[in-house]
Amino acid sequence: MENExxxxxxxxxxxxxxxxxxxxxxxxxxxxxxxxxxxxxxxVGIALAGLWSLTFGHIDQIGPYLMAGVLSGLSASGLYDLTKQKEETK
Known part of the structure; x- marks a missing residue:
């Protein structure tokens, strides 16, 4: 479980x-x-994770991969918000 x-x-x-x-x-x-x-x-994060799963033949684990896509999408939007806040404070 830890490895996955x-x-x-x-x-x-x-x-x-x-x-x-x-x-x-x-x-x-x-x-x-x-x-x-x-x-x-x-x-976009979900789509990229789904493509990753299909590309490497892990179709049986598509659910966890899509969850990784959700995490990726949330972190990508969070990165954007953090940089925007830093620019506004300058």
Whole structure:
């Protein structure tokens, strides 16, 4: 169990910067509002984790992988919020 949890945490950590970059690109291209940023980052994180699961043949573990995608999306949206707050305080 510990090994699987560690593996999913590592996957979420790997996908999070990719998710943040994709969400920033989507936000720039489409001009979505800050309120939709969290939803978009969750959807992108889930999609990336699902693709990761399918690519490496772990279709039987799709549920935990999608949960790693949720973690990735939440951390990507949190990273955006933290950087925005730091810029406003300058």
């Amino acid at each position: 949890l560690l593996q999913l945490t590592v996957i979420a950590a790997i996908i999070a910067p990719i998710t943040a970059a994709l969400v920033q690109g989507i936000k720039t291209a489409s001009g979505i509002s800050d309120k939709l940023n969290i939803v978009v980052s969750l959807l």
